[in-house]
Amino acid sequence: MPPKPKKFICTFCRNDVKHIDYKDSKLLSRFVTYYRSIQSRFHTGVCLKHQKQLASAIKRARNMALIAAVRYEK
Amino acid sequence: MTKYEVMAILSNALDEAQAKEETKNSIVNKIKELGGTITFEDFWGTRGFAYMIKGEKWGYYFVVQFEIDGTKINELKRDWNIDKNLTRFMITSVDPKAPAPRSQEEIKKEWDAMEKEKKISEAESPKKGTRRPAAPAKPAAPAPVAEKAPAPAKEAKPAPKKDDVDKKLDAILEDSSLDL
Numbered sequence: 001m002p003p004k005p006k007k008f009i010c011t012f013c014r015n016d017v018k019h020i021d022y023k024d025s026k027l028l029s030r031f032v033t034y035y036r037s038i039q040s041r042f043h044t045g046v047c048l049k050h051q052k053q054l055a056s057a058i059k060r061a062r063n064m065a066l067i068a069a070v071r072y073e074k
Numbered sequence: 075m076t077k078y079e080v081m082a083i084l085s086n087a088l089d090e091a092q093a094k095e096e097t098k099n100s101i102v103n104k105i106k107e108l109g110g111t112i113t114f115e116d117f118w119g120t121r122g123f124a125y126m127i128k129g130e131k132w133g134y135y136f137v138v139q140f141e142i143d144g145t146k147i148n149e150l151k152r153d154w155n156i157d158k159n160l161t162r163f164m165i166t167s168v169d170p171k172a173p174a175p176r177s178q179e180e181i182k183k184e185w186d187a188m189e190k191e192k193k194i195s196e197a198e199s200p201k202k203g204t205r206r207p208a209a210p211a212k213p214a215a216p217a218p219v220a221e222k223a224p225a226p227a228k229e230a231k232p233a234p235k236k237d238d239v240d241k242k243l244d245a246i247l248e249d250s251s252l253d254l
Contacts, residue, residue, distance in 0.1 A: 018171045019172040021172070022166075064083070065124045069124075
């Protein structure tokens, strides 16, 4: 029998995060792709509950110009 | 009465002192006039935008948490939309699960401390890409000598144990009280 693969735990679940704030842009910028679109759950390993919170937080931060919505190539 | 949060951006035509006055006059006092109570205030200071807003590249950020009757939010929105010193604002309801609000200075200090710890840990541990680990292998060479000394002692101990086991087995076999 091959060994059981380790179950990956969401980074927010591991740190017991109850609510994701739209104000800390440094945290949100980690969950964004090169072209500044929201990174999918498949790549980051975030659970669905926290992904929904993340998405709304990123959208709010974009509205207030804390995070860029698009990356412009110069 | 429900909890709300406002993040407002003041235009960069004002000085910092003027911006602080403007927040008191147009935001804080207006909430109080409509019967609201303010629970948290935080003036961030200047901050650059991620993109241009109304031809401006930076502004003053201001965050307030307050409690007010839900029907009076529309009045606040109407007033702030007319105000020319406000480049943009956003009203959100506060999540009851969210932790107590903290000022931006505290959060910045935490991040800086985290980054310092990271830099120290990176400097202490050798990098993965370099072939440096070959050098510390030399001092590791005498280590096996030290390990050899306790090794025979370990082997010596189990040897007498085998005899003990045989004796015990014999004693058990000879025991007439046991039914095998």
